[in-house]
Amino acid sequence: MSETTKKYTIAVIPGDGIGKEVTPWAQKALEKAAEGVAEFEYEHFDLGAERYLRDGAILPEEEEDRIKQTDAILLGAVGDPRIKAGILERGLLLKLRFDLDQYVNLRPSKLYRGVTSPLADPGDIDFVVVREGTEGLYCGAGGAVRRGTPNEVATEVSINTAYGVERVVRYAFRLAMKRKKHVTLVHKKNVLVNAGDMWQRIVDKVAEEYPEVSHDYLHIDATTIFMVSDPSRFDVILTDNLFGDIITDEAGAVVGGVGYSASGCINASDEYPSMFEPIHGSAPDIAGQNKANPTAAILSAAMLLHHLGFDDTAASIDAAVEADIEELGSTARSTDEVGRDILARM
């Protein structure tokens, strides 16, 4: 390694539940892949349920500032049944996505050879969901009056801006150019007429700059049907924050389980670090049992490398994962066994 090699600092936030079991394997895969290629330093952050229960801290400003200084973030999972739903999700995970302006939530879905899909005839599934990450119903704009009374009214407000939509639409079309050149906008514009109409107009406008990319539109409800009946039809699915959350979990299921689905929360303008995480949650029911599949976390490490420009190094992880799944995907293995098996192939 030359002396001028850039050093990269990676923030590691294992978080809760199985996040703590799979993230060490993602880091190990990163370390091994980076050997002789780049110098990576890891900064661990003790954030999540345990920390919150211990000292009430969710994401202290000083720690968030340090995270902002890193080059990328490896995250496990956030959420714990002992803590009221929303506190950690919004105070930690969504706060990072929003404060770090990670406006592209990139979620590839691929049916690996060796994985059994729950579908009888899944076809050749290989698409990417480009989910907007900083707007919509995730803004936290809502409230309640007369809480706890028979006259309570609770609202949730979806905020969508042309600025926020256009940048993610552009990302999707650029991505489609590198793939099968097809973008499917998913929304519910027959009901959410204000936001849906804006998304459609911006897609139509940006599409004019990409004459090679074809595009169509599907309602979110219809999309859940095609995801089961014909998932191989998709190339790039472009959608908002909530619909993206929903459709990527269904996509994870049809490619054999969210244990194989990685994601990147990308600040495509590189003002802040991007964050890489499996799309699965903290899975409290199997946490601490060395049962969780670390494949999605390891694939997230590959996405991180890819994002930092180390495409070949990222590809070495992807190849090890693919080979592992093809040979042993249907074998029951512990978290550590899968981790070791994948690393052994790298």
Add this chain to the structure above:
Amino acid sequence: MSETTKKYTIAVIPGDGIGKEVTPWAQKALEKAAEGVAEFEYEHFDLGAERYLRDGAILPEEEEDRIKQTDAILLGAVGDPRIKAGILERGLLLKLRFDLDQYVNLRPSKLYRGVTSPLADPGDIDFVVVREGTEGLYCGAGGAVRRGTPNEVATEVSINTAYGVERVVRYAFRLAMKRKKHVTLVHKKNVLVNAGDMWQRIVDKVAEEYPEVSHDYLHIDATTIFMVSDPSRFDVILTDNLFGDIITDEAGAVVGGVGYSASGCINASDEYPSMFEPIHGSAPDIAGQNKANPTAAILSAAMLLHHLGFDDTAASIDAAVEADIEELGSTARSTDEVGRDILARM
């Protein structure tokens, strides 16, 4: 039939696309089933795309008033690609659901013998989704500023009231008592904390009155996974307007296609007529080709009879449909052939 037999007036709104092809079969099934049991009169309403294109009318007040006077409504489908998304959906379909206060959108999902599910191992699927029908993101509360400029902001507001939630929660628990006594609340309470928290509190409160009914909670994203990986786990799914829209389409897909899925938009207080419709849309791609499956529309007619208290008569339609599907479900047939076959069995 005795002279005191009550006469029922049924509003028939075929609507758009395949709605016009399947609704006549629903009416024929109703007529045949009702013979000697009840006197039904049908009032046809020419509403939908054609009417709108002809004279600009969507749902004139005078016609809505007449609809309100009927005992039940048979609806086909609403939506036409020639008309901007939302105009007919909101002006006709949702307007009826809201003005007639049809707060329970009841959507049973059942895998019939003879139907091929896209799932390799579907199990014994038989659940009902109780979708709230008059609140949430469907209220039409939202807007846009600086439309068409780079500074556009578009909002959608989900309005949820304790009044509206509690009545549909009660309906779900009453229904569960007649079924397998399990209610699953589906929401996204880790993000939509105001509405989600209210739903959860009301469910917990009502559940105390139903000690025999167990209940649990799933996020909408996780639900889309279980819908594919383990749909037989569900009994009664209770959810809001938008999540109910999404999950029932996925459910329709896993039970072999929305061609078998009927629904009722129920005013459970009987102040206004309830409305029965297949959950599929107007399907412009196959409209006018005598291709659409009328089964869902015919099952909607059975739901209508059931709602009016003619349980045995409703059962006769259900039985004919079940027998038809079991014997001929996998045979390619035209709309009219399926309709004739089902009627022949009644």
